[in-house]
Amino acid sequence: MLDPKKLEEIAKQITDAIPPEVKNFAEGAESKVKQVLQSQLNRLDFVSREEFDIQNQVLIRTREKLVALEQRIAELETKKVSD
Incomplete structure (x- = not known):
């Protein structure tokens, strides 16, 4: 599974890219984005780096x-041949 810290980082980057005016209307957007990313990544068929190693x-x-x-x-x- 994808590292949760990495997932949080991606969600934060997406949230940071949202203009401040929109952020006021999108309170909790970071957690929502994280949930959506986690949900979509869970549907993918891959293994974590740890599992691979x-x-x-x-x-x-x-x-x-x-x-x-x-x-x-x-x-x-x-x-056997020499016997």
């Missing part, structure tokens, strides 16, 4: 295990 580490460990297993199989096959 975790899955990347899992993949690296899996690859390392695969390489070790392939080497072990090669050793066993070599040993």
Whole structure:
């Protein structure tokens, strides 16, 4: 999920871009914009950077295990052929 602080920052930037006269009529616009952004981002199919990094580490460990297993199989096959 998107970092809530980043979401607040985007909402604040949008709110800051609204002219002061309009802000008087749009009290609470920042929270409304944040809610709309959060709602729309939740509908997107993406993972957070944290989730991506975790899955990347899992993949690296899996690859390392695969390489070790392939080497072990090669050793066993070599040993079997020489027997």
